[in-house]
Amino acid sequence: MAAAVAQRGGGGLSLCLASAGVVKALSIAAFTLAWTHSIEKTAWQEDWRVTDAGLELVQARIKGFGAGMEPPPEARLVDGWFQWAPPPTPRPEVVLGNSGAAGEWYLCHEARCQTLSEIFGHTIGASVTTMSACNSP
Template identity: 40%
Template sequence: MASLLGICLTLAASAQAGLPSAPVFVPGEQVTLAWTHSIEKVRWEEDYVVATNQASRQVPVLLAVKARVRGSAAGMEPPDDAVLKNGWYDYTPSIATSAELRLTRSEFTADYELCHASSCQPMSHWLPSDRGITLMTPCTAEKLLSKK
């Protein structure tokens, strides 16, 4: 039986302190993480695929497959291989695989948006912010249920 793939969201402070903080499971093998730069007010989007690791066939991995930035500004220039299409610099991220993403969430900026299944919602839709770091990791529903 195949496991349902998705991402898990966890508050890093709770995880580091050993406090109970059940990860929130968001199902889907494709997600887009989006945010607006706090100073330049420019939107960024990164597309990820959750897949099983080819070596272990059990452990899911997070693959960055595509990224876009709506324009450029100081300190946030798109990479040299980016292509400008309809106002977006489109490129393939140089770091393709991640075990986790550490997302800093602040009360002074708009929350990240998580898009999947043709719908985008602020990350707070799934997990409230503690104004610290939220961990986004690839996971399976089966693994999450086994921790409970």
């Protein structure tokens, strides 16, 4: 899936995932979010950074294009992926839905990818998951 990203140790900011009343804090400074588009069945990846201002999208990649997923004009084809860097706009939270039509979201860091269900330790199903920056315990 995605390239390895950095992990932060000991205190500071973490990535918090909340779904169905359960919150998981992951002590990571950056991660890749990966999924398959529900209609086109095309792979999509986004590299995110956890910052004091919120979650910041660093780069997006898509394996092809089609219904509602056209890469922007500045995208470049690199190793079979259209990739681009959107303007840095920190977001307080990112909400992930799941239609059930395309499989699960994958969160990748340190060259390892896990589904959200694997991270939470139970099936997420159609539950919404909210990502945000939070303070490490």
